Amino acid sequence: MSSVQLVAVSKMQPDDAVAAVLDAGQRVFGENRVQEAQARWQPLRAKYDNLKLHLIGHLQSNKAKEAVALFDVIETVDSEKLAAALQNEMEKQNRPLPCFIQVNTGEEEQKGGVAPRDAEKLMTFCRDAGLNIYGLMCIPPVDEIPDPHFALLNKLAKGLGLPNLSMGMSADFDTAIRYGSTHIRVGSALFGIRENTKSE
Numbered sequence: 001m002s003s004v005q006l007v008a009v010s011k012m013q014p015d016d017a018v019a020a021v022l023d024a025g026q027r028v029f030g031e032n033r034v035q036e037a038q039a040r041w042q043p044l045r046a047k048y049d050n051l052k053l054h055l056i057g058h059l060q061s062n063k064a065k066e067a068v069a070l071f072d073v074i075e076t077v078d079s080e081k082l083a084a085a086l087q088n089e090m091e092k093q094n095r096p097l098p099c100f101i102q103v104n105t106g107e108e109e110q111k112g113g114v115a116p117r118d119a120e121k122l123m124t125f126c127r128d129a130g131l132n133i134y135g136l137m138c139i140p141p142v143d144e145i146p147d148p149h150f151a152l153l154n155k156l157a158k159g160l161g162l163p164n165l166s167m168g169m170s171a172d173f174d175t176a177i178r179y180g181s182t183h184i185r186v187g188s189a190l191f192g193i194r195e196n197t198k199s200e
């Protein structure tokens with residue numbers, strides 16, 4: 001059995017809670033906003049040289065430059081426009097970062113991600129552009145059982161020959177692991193309930 005990477009989601013968490021998790025040895029963190037992540041992690045980069053920061057929130061292509069400069073993994077590639085902007089910046093900055101394609105498995109209007117039927121087309125575009133696609137990522141609808149969404153992501157990834165699945169959060173990471181998750185993104189179960197629990 002392969003191991004599962006914990007991505008500790010530090011968005012909107014107080015500094016002391018993040019410091020405690022760093023002290024415990026965790027080095028892989030997830031943030032969903034570029035500016036908030038810059039403020040927190042740019043100073044900490046000097047102290048911890050083996051940090052791996054994952055961008056797990058929606059990215060606008062006009063912020064690709066900042067995102068490529070700060071993050072180590074981009075989990076939310078969901079359009080050709082964004083993929084092209086990221087590839088352009090990665091070349092300019094000489095930072096060829098691993099990326100995930102986000103799939104909107106519930107086809108929710110308000111949510112980022114490519115529709116499942118369009119995942120292959122985006123994958124082909126990314127591959128042709130030279131972007132290093134490493135796996136698929138999803139956020140199931142909050143009001144549904146996640147199982148069919150995790151199963152769908154797993155099936156899509158197999159079909160595309162992608163080895164990594166970023167799926168599972170505090171409430172459902174155990175289920176996600178049963179469906180083959182390789183990267184679980186856990187926030188509140190690790191740090192405590194966020195003070196400002198906005199839905200993303």
Ligand SMILES: *Cc1c(COP(=O)(O)O)cnc(C)c1O
Binds near residue numbers: 009032139200
């Ligand atoms: C906030 C967030 C998480 C973590 O959520 P928890 O329920 O606190 O574990 C995981 N993934 C994404 C994309 C998020 O925005």
